[in-house]
Amino acid sequence: METTPILITLQIALLTTGILFVVALPLCYWLSLSRGWLVLAIELVITLPLLLPPTVLGFYLLVFFGEGTLIGALLRSINIQPLFSWWGILFASVLYNIPFMMLPIISGFRAIPQGIHEAARMCGKSPTLVLWRVLLPMVRSNILVAIVMTMMHTIGEFGVIMMVGGNIPGETRVISIALYDEVQALNYEQAHWYAGLLLVVSMIALVFVFRLQQDRFSRSLVYKRSSTLSQES
Amino acid sequence: MIHVFCDAPAVWSERFRIRGECSATTPAIIGLTGISGSGKTTLLRIIAGLERQDDAVPTHVEFSGALWQHTKVQGALDAFPEALQQSTSTFVQPEQRPVGMVFQQPELFPTMTVLENIRFALPKVFPEILHIQSEQNFLDEIIEITHIREFLRRKSHQLSGGQQKRVALARGLARCADLLLLDEPTIGLDHKSGEHLIESVISYCRKHKRTMIVATHDGHLLHDIDTEWRIAHGRVKVR
Numbered sequence: 001m002e003t004t005p006i007l008i009t010l011q012i013a014l015l016t017t018g019i020l021f022v023v024a025l026p027l028c029y030w031l032s033l034s035r036g037w038l039v040l041a042i043e044l045v046i047t048l049p050l051l052l053p054p055t056v057l058g059f060y061l062l063v064f065f066g067e068g069t070l071i072g073a074l075l076r077s078i079n080i081q082p083l084f085s086w087w088g089i090l091f092a093s094v095l096y097n098i099p100f101m102m103l104p105i106i107s108g109f110r111a112i113p114q115g116i117h118e119a120a121r122m123c124g125k126s127p128t129l130v131l132w133r134v135l136l137p138m139v140r141s142n143i144l145v146a147i148v149m150t151m152m153h154t155i156g157e158f159g160v161i162m163m164v165g166g167n168i169p170g171e172t173r174v175i176s177i178a179l180y181d182e183v184q185a186l187n188y189e190q191a192h193w194y195a196g197l198l199l200v201v202s203m204i205a206l207v208f209v210f211r212l213q214q215d216r217f218s219r220s221l222v223y224k225r226s227s228t229l230s231q232e233s
Numbered sequence: 234m235i236h237v238f239c240d241a242p243a244v245w246s247e248r249f250r251i252r253g254e255c256s257a258t259t260p261a262i263i264g265l266t267g268i269s270g271s272g273k274t275t276l277l278r279i280i281a282g283l284e285r286q287d288d289a290v291p292t293h294v295e296f297s298g299a300l301w302q303h304t305k306v307q308g309a310l311d312a313f314p315e316a317l318q319q320s321t322s323t324f325v326q327p328e329q330r331p332v333g334m335v336f337q338q339p340e341l342f343p344t345m346t347v348l349e350n351i352r353f354a355l356p357k358v359f360p361e362i363l364h365i366q367s368e369q370n371f372l373d374e375i376i377e378i379t380h381i382r383e384f385l386r387r388k389s390h391q392l393s394g395g396q397q398k399r400v401a402l403a404r405g406l407a408r409c410a411d412l413l414l415l416d417e418p419t420i421g422l423d424h425k426s427g428e429h430l431i432e433s434v435i436s437y438c439r440k441h442k443r444t445m446i447v448a449t450h451d452g453h454l455l456h457d458i459d460t461e462w463r464i465a466h467g468r469v470k471v472r
Binding site (some may be wrong): 115119 | 281283311326327328329332333334336338340341342344345353354356395401404405408410
């Protein structure tokens with residue numbers, strides 16, 4: 001098993017998650033508080049990659065960054081190769097993972113009752129402090145789920161990368177593509193190593209997500225029990 | 234002096250309006266009474282600044298010489314009594330009004346312990362006029378009044394409804410504000426401890442010269458108030 005595809009995969013996964021997290025968190029907070037057609041339109045756009053076949057997104061990226069387009073020419077003039085390159089698959093992977101990062105965080109913010117927002121304001125604290133001390137801790141497990149989902153989804157991504165990045169060893173050849181290559185070459189022993197690695201990492205991530213959900217579930221049970229007790233007394 | 238005027242739709246219905254002008258010399262303990270659904274919560278939220286501030290709702294809130302809110306109404310010159318008319322609209326954000334509020338639902342912050350909930354409401358600096366010796370002394374007094382010492386380290390989901398209510402009250406007091414608004418503070422507590430709690434909060438407010446408005450539909454709880462604001466059939470009246 002080669003280590004280069006593993007390193008590239010890790011680089012892309014960590015960077016995608018990092019970039020998305022920094023951009024998504026403030027945007028999610030704003031979306032959760034706002035209403036109107038603009039919010040609806042933005043939500044539609046950010047949810048789209050969830051249903052869109054990866055090859056479709058890849059195809060439009062090819063068209064968008066092609067030789068003949070203004071943006072493609074502009075990027076090439078400053079020596080950034082937007083297609084069939086490491087930068088290309090990073091950009092595509094950020095786009096493709098927007099819903100996996102944003103949707104759990106938005107739903108976390110939206111689940112916070114209006115009364116909590118009001119009670120925090122009535123403590124005389126600035127909106128920034130309220131966000132930092134009250135709201136962010138309440139969406140902590142949603143943020144963790146979003147990070148794990150984005151990370152795992154990037155690690156396993158195949159379609160978009162195949163379309164936009166191709167299969168350039170040392171540049172765009174990530175684990176899932178290396179696995180595909182080995183199978184094509186009937187190198188099943190090598191393929192087993194890549195597949196096994198992805199399987200184990202995915203299982204660990206899933207156990208982590210399940211434990212987070214379980215924590216939330218058992219906490220809500222304790223809450224229900226205590227409120228029924230107080231009604232009885 | 235506290236002076237409130239409003240002509241506002243109720244929280245629960247656009248068609249039902251609460252109209253009236255009420256005032257009191259501060260510091261004072263004010264009882265806000267009326268049957269359930271008469272608009273007590275709406276009035277408290279207006280004073281706190283939590284109600285909407287659109288042009289259709291003439292509102293005037295003034296406390297201790299500071300104008301917190303004055304919403305002018307487009308095209309309706311006589312919406313306000315003459316003494317209250319202002320040339321411009323004003324709105325002070327809720328977090329900038331010196332108001333401690335205890336909601337009907339406790340609304341505790343679930344990720345914090347009881348003590349952290351209370352500490353969150355503490356002001357950065359205590360007003361000098363209050364002569365507070367130390368933060369600990371201040372907290373101790375609040376904790377004694379509300380009887381929450383034995384569960385300071387617990388989180389809200391480990392408390393009963395009544396306990397949560399008392400923590401919310403402690404958090405409202407910790408804000409150290411000149412005006413304290415209580416919305417049905419005794420719901421969820423048994424009659425005796427509810428009465429006891431209200432009595433100790435009233436004497437705390439008197440001692441520290443705070444103004445308190447307590448909304449309740451249970452008139453028996455209010456033995457010791459200075460003024461009563463009564464809401465009936467959408468009208469607020471001072472009694």
